[in-house]
Amino acid sequence: MTTRRHFIQATAGAALAAQAASAQRTISPNDNVQIALIGVGGMGSGDVEASLKVGGTKLVAVSDVYDGRLTHAKERWGADVFTSRHFEEVLARPDVDAVIIATPDHWHDRVSIAAMNAGKDVYCEKPMVQRLAFGPPVIEAQKKTGRIMQVGSQRVSSIVYKKAQDLLRQGVIGEFNMVEAWWDRNSAIGAWQYSIPPDASTDTIDWERFQGRAPHHDYDSKRVFRWRNYQDYGTGVAGDLFVHLFSGMHFVIGSMGPTRVYATGGTRFWKDGRDVPDLMLALCDYPKTESHPAFNLALRVNFEDGSSENQGFRFIGSEGIMTIGNGVTVSRTPREAEPGYTIDTFANATQKEFLKDYREKYPEQRPSADAMRPDDDEKFLPPPGYSDHLDHHKNFIQAVRTRKPVIEDPTFGFRAAGPALLANLSYFEQKECKWDPVGMKQV
Numbered sequence: 001m002t003t004r005r006h007f008i009q010a011t012a013g014a015a016l017a018a019q020a021a022s023a024q025r026t027i028s029p030n031d032n033v034q035i036a037l038i039g040v041g042g043m044g045s046g047d048v049e050a051s052l053k054v055g056g057t058k059l060v061a062v063s064d065v066y067d068g069r070l071t072h073a074k075e076r077w078g079a080d081v082f083t084s085r086h087f088e089e090v091l092a093r094p095d096v097d098a099v100i101i102a103t104p105d106h107w108h109d110r111v112s113i114a115a116m117n118a119g120k121d122v123y124c125e126k127p128m129v130q131r132l133a134f135g136p137p138v139i140e141a142q143k144k145t146g147r148i149m150q151v152g153s154q155r156v157s158s159i160v161y162k163k164a165q166d167l168l169r170q171g172v173i174g175e176f177n178m179v180e181a182w183w184d185r186n187s188a189i190g191a192w193q194y195s196i197p198p199d200a201s202t203d204t205i206d207w208e209r210f211q212g213r214a215p216h217h218d219y220d221s222k223r224v225f226r227w228r229n230y231q232d233y234g235t236g237v238a239g240d241l242f243v244h245l246f247s248g249m250h251f252v253i254g255s256m257g258p259t260r261v262y263a264t265g266g267t268r269f270w271k272d273g274r275d276v277p278d279l280m281l282a283l284c285d286y287p288k289t290e291s292h293p294a295f296n297l298a299l300r301v302n303f304e305d306g307s308s309e310n311q312g313f314r315f316i317g318s319e320g321i322m323t324i325g326n327g328v329t330v331s332r333t334p335r336e337a338e339p340g341y342t343i344d345t346f347a348n349a350t351q352k353e354f355l356k357d358y359r360e361k362y363p364e365q366r367p368s369a370d371a372m373r374p375d376d377d378e379k380f381l382p383p384p385g386y387s388d389h390l391d392h393h394k395n396f397i398q399a400v401r402t403r404k405p406v407i408e409d410p411t412f413g414f415r416a417a418g419p420a421l422l423a424n425l426s427y428f429e430q431k432e433c434k435w436d437p438v439g440m441k442q443v
């Protein structure tokens with residue numbers, strides 16, 4: 001339900017933003033790229049730090065619906081940072097060149113579209129959208145406005161994933177036939193039990209704005225600070241974590257996505273009122289394309305695995321296995337020179353006849369030195385302290401300055417978010433879902 005107050009705010013905001021679009025700054029090489037942050041929580045704050053580390057950037061404005069985070073933005077980045085509960089006021093500022101959007105998922109599309117219409121470049125956190133229907137309008141807005149838009153799945157900027165891409169292209173594991181990807185956790189914070197500030201109330205939080213177009217509920221601080229636990233605002237483990245696995249994998253293999261998704265799971269441990277699963281498994285079919293063979297993908301997130309958090313990928317091929325974790329590891333076992341036989345239950349004469357034929361086909365020979373392989377796995381590690389997150393922000397700021405394309409545009413972002421959202425649909429509706437990865441729509 002849209003309240004009258006909302007309508008007035010939204011209309012005023014749109015008008016302000018439209019004025020700003022015509023007054024867009026030209027950034028000369030010596031100028032800072034002036035950034036703003038919308039959604040000053042954990043990731044948004046990390047995004048600002050990464051963006052400032054890129055250099056040649058300056059934070060000028062922030063918006064959040066919780067006053068405490070606006071106060072802390074000034075404590076952390078300076079009293080001159082403009083703050084507002086209303087992101088439209090940030091978008092209307094001519095001194096803002098680019099915005100980082102790190103709100104809960106249900107606001108991503110709306111704020112991204114408003115920002116691009118206001119003439120701002122956008123770095124929007126993953127998943128690009130909360131619902132399948134919200135994807136195409138973001139892609140259209142980016143095309144129509146010509147603004148730069150980077151989606152925040154930093155793995156696609158990672159040298160680790162680039163190395164994996166190179167190794168795969170060199171054929172180190174032969175033709176891959178399956179990929180396993182997982183992200184297991186074993187902690188309350190890992191399971192999204194984030195801290196709730198003692199001053200949280202409807203005085204300090206704009207609850208109506210937080211909810212936006214989500215179904216309306218009475219104020220509940222858990223919904224604000226632990227929004228991932230609710231389908232109304234988040235996208236479950238699929239949108240939170242599968243999406244990183246999709247984006248990383250699509251980058252490594254050059255894929256547009258699967259054609260079929262089936263997911264199952266349950267809320268097994270964290271029975272804290274959440275309405276999303278804490279354990280989820282998904283199976284996806286990828287058809288053969290110009291860049292990869294047909295293969296199957298198995299995804300897993302388990303928020304109570306009884307061990308330590310770990311995440312990774314295994315690309316399984318005819319000649320070996322490539323694992324991505326901290327770095328990339330290739331394990332290969334020499335292929336057998338001959339298939340062997342199981343003849344000892346046959347009659348003696350039959351065994352003899354079999355062996356004669358077999359040895360004609362596979363003459364006994366000393367293996368050549370080429371059959372020798374290193375015993376250890378081959379490992380490639382990034383330099384200590386390497387940050388793909390910083391690289392992803394560098395890629396964005398460079399694109400803002402040069403107007404050259406980013407590494408993760410909305411089409412790539414939606415091709416990663418789409419199958420993750422389909423996994424949710426499959427889980428909640430208990431059915432398999434079909435997807436057109438080229439047209440980016442459910443079929």
Ligand SMILES: NC(=O)c1ccc[n+]([C@@H]2O[C@H](COP(=O)([O-])OP(=O)(O)OC[C@H]3O[C@@H](n4cnc5c(N)ncnc54)[C@H](O)[C@@H]3O)[C@@H](O)[C@H]2O)c1
Nearest residue numbers: 039040041042043044063064065066102103105125126210
């Ligand atoms: N790329 C990554 O590795 C990564 C990691 C963590 C989170 N994320 C993504 O970043 C986003 C934020 O996650 P988080 O963990 O920082 O959540 P968070 O709850 O810490 O922060 C979200 C902030 O947005 C504010 N907010 C809510 N509605 C708003 C609105 N209408 N206008 C302005 N502010 C609003 C909230 O008050 C809160 O401060 C999510 O989409 C999440 O998926 C990405």
